[in-house]
Amino acid sequence: MAVHEHFGVYGAWLQHGRLVTVEKARGPFTGWLDLPGGSPEAGETDVDTLRRELDEECGVSVSEVLRWSDFDVRVDRASDGTPIDFRHRGRIAVVLVDGPVAAVEGVEDVARVVLLAPGDPRPVTPTVSSAWRSLA
Numbered sequence: 599m600a601v602h603e604h605f606g607v608y609g610a611w612l613q614h615g616r617l618v619t620v621e622k623a624r625g626p627f628t629g630w631l632d633l634p635g636g637s638p639e640a641g642e643t644d645v646d647t648l649r650r651e652l653d654e655e656c657g658v659s660v661s662e663v664l665r666w667s668d669f670d671v672r673v674d675r676a677s678d679g680t681p682i683d684f685r686h687r688g689r690i691a692v693v694l695v696d697g698p699v700a701a702v703e704g705v706e707d708v709a710r711v712v713l714l715a716p717g718d719p720r721p722v723t724p725t726v727s728s729a730w731r732s733l734a
Contacts, residue, residue, distance in 0.1 A: 599683045602626075606688040607647040608635030609660065610729035611695055616713035617733070618699055619726055620655055623709040626676040626684050631712055632723040633690065648691050655708050657700030664692045667732055671724045690725060692732050 610633055611618055619631040634655040638647040649660050666689050673684040699711050714726070 599681070601683045601685055603685045603687070604637070606635050606637055606686070606725075607644045607651065608633035608688060608690045608725055608729075609648055609652045609693045609695075610690050610732055611693050612733060613698055613713055616715050617726065617729060618656060619712045619714045619722070621709040621712055622677075622707060622723075624707050626673060626682055627723050628677050630677050630721045630723055631714055631726055633725045633729055634708075634711075635688075635690075635725075636707075644689055644691075648693070652693070652695065655702060655705050656695075656711055657702050658695040658697060660691075660693050661696050662694040664694065665732075666691050667728065669725065669728050673724070677721065686724065688725070690728055690732060692729075 620634050622628050622630055622632050634652055636651045652658050652660055668689055670687045673682060673686060676682050
């Protein structure tokens with residue numbers, strides 16, 4: 599089985615005590631909650647990517663990046679249980695944003711924005727688990 603690799607830049611912040619997440623509409627995490635973010639486009643810095651992705655997926659503007667953390671995880675099962683070999687690397691920024699999230703439509707890999715309460719039993723990606731630790 600070939601290893602699939604992905605690098606992404608993600609944002610983490612709380613709104614009303616809940617973590618802002620997005621429900622994935624495609625890929626190995628379909629149906630799971632993930633942090634808003636994605637892959638850099640040609641010539642983008644991590645901050646450029648972060649600003650673009652959070653605007654596209656949540657309708658917010660980043661006012662400040664408080665800190666960064668890096669992650670590198672291997673995933674062996676897709677959300678439907680299919681065996682995969684997926685290496686997911688990237689950076690998570692703990693951020694301050696201007697205003698609340700907005701319902702955003704037409705984002706190809708996002709079904710909707712979800713404000714996730716601590717202890718919510720829904721399936722989440724490893725980045726969401728990392729974000730909770732970063733925000734604690």
